[in-house]
Amino acid sequence: MASGSNYKTKQREIMLSYLESRPGVHITAADVYDHFRAQGVTIGQSTVYRQLEKFVDEGILNKYVLESGSSACFEYVGMSVHKKNETCFHCKCEKCGKLIHLKCEELEEIQKHLYSEHRFKLDPLRTVFYGMCDDCLESKA
Amino acid sequence: MASGSNYKTKQREIMLSYLESRPGVHITAADVYDHFRAQGVTIGQSTVYRQLEKFVDEGILNKYVLESGSSACFEYVGMSVHKKNETCFHCKCEKCGKLIHLKCEELEEIQKHLYSEHRFKLDPLRTVFYGMCDDCLESKA
DNA sequence: CTAAGTGCAAAATGTTTGCATACTT
DNA sequence: AAGTATGCAAACATTTTGCACTTAG
Numbered sequence: 001m002a003s004g005s006n007y008k009t010k011q012r013e014i015m016l017s018y019l020e021s022r023p024g025v026h027i028t029a030a031d032v033y034d035h036f037r038a039q040g041v042t043i044g045q046s047t048v049y050r051q052l053e054k055f056v057d058e059g060i061l062n063k064y065v066l067e068s069g070s071s072a073c074f075e076y077v078g079m080s081v082h083k084k085n086e087t088c089f090h091c092k093c094e095k096c097g098k099l100i101h102l103k104c105e106e107l108e109e110i111q112k113h114l115y116s117e118h119r120f121k122l123d124p125l126r127t128v129f130y131g132m133c134d135d136c137l138e139s140k141a
Numbered sequence: 142m143a144s145g146s147n148y149k150t151k152q153r154e155i156m157l158s159y160l161e162s163r164p165g166v167h168i169t170a171a172d173v174y175d176h177f178r179a180q181g182v183t184i185g186q187s188t189v190y191r192q193l194e195k196f197v198d199e200g201i202l203n204k205y206v207l208e209s210g211s212s213a214c215f216e217y218v219g220m221s222v223h224k225k226n227e228t229c230f231h232c233k234c235e236k237c238g239k240l241i242h243l244k245c246e247e248l249e250e251i252q253k254h255l256y257s258e259h260r261f262k263l264d265p266l267r268t269v270f271y272g273m274c275d276d277c278l279e280s281k282a
Numbered sequence: 283c284t285a286a287g288t289g290c291a292a293a294a295t296g297t298t299t300g301c302a303t304a305c306t307t
Numbered sequence: 308a309a310g311t312a313t314g315c316a317a318a319c320a321t322t323t324t325g326c327a328c329t330t331a332g
Binding site: 005006007009011012042043044045046047050051068069 | 285286287288289290296297298
């Protein structure tokens with residue numbers, strides 16, 4: 001979480017403002033790379049990966065791994081969300097792959113329950129609920 | 142979940158009995174491959190991956206993706222658990238890697254809640270709660 | 283001037299696929 | 308005989324690393 005020193009480079013700045021403009025959206029390393037390349041701005045892939053990892057360390061981004069073999073997803077949470085300590089859960093549909101964001105009081109009960117009864121401190125940023133979404137449930141039957 | 146047809150091959154059988162002998166343990170494709178190669182028994186990697194994927198489809202194994210860049214983990218859950226329809230949740234400690242199994246009534250409330258309020262049908266066999274366990278919480282402070 | 287960041291290409295992973303062969307039913 | 312599984316090697320996708328060069332502090 002604690003960051004080392006960060007030089008204010010052009011690449012870091014434009015990446016940050018791009019990510020900042022998409023709060024709550026899942027973005028992959030390739031998305032970032034492609035976004036800038038499409039504009040004629042080239043940022044090396046290694047730089048993209050290295051900066052993303054830094055942002056995660058700094059708590060500016062969350063990182064999710066949804067499936068093996070596919071890219072990791074990053075999501076801007078910024079300092080504001082972090083400070084407010086808002087809990088955001090994610091549900092991933094195993095059928096259509098849709099990702100659902102939930103901010104729900106009741107789900108926060110899980111955390112409390114796990115902590116008080118099972119002495120386990122849940123990390124909602126890393127936890128993904130797998131299952132099946134509304135649409136797929138209907139189309140299945 | 143429904144399986145296609147499964148031929149009873151030597152590879153499938155020895156893989157199954159190996160996995161069966163390690164219930165509740167996380168095993169990677171490489172673990173399986175190495176285990177047999179160390180015994181002089183060679184199973185092609187593709188076979189390992191293909192069979193593991195089948196076992197997952199059949200509900201015999203759970204599959205977890207812990208981090209990007211590292212291997213997917215498989216865990217034997219077997220038919221017995223499946224038939225009894227017991228709900229078993231898993232908590233994985235992000236620090237020490239320990240895997241905790243929970244059978245808890247209250248956690249089953251999550252399922253009901255997610256279903257009734259968010260129209261999302263949770264799959265407990267695929268879902269892992271990430272966080273920090275008792276021991277690591279203490280040793281951290 | 284020194285520490286940190288960049289970009290390229292190469293390497294390292296982990297997983298999937300094509301295809302000829304072998305085994306199950 | 309028909310359908311399925313196997314094993315190899317090659318293909319793939321994602322991410323990491325080595326290194327010479329550039330930039331920020």
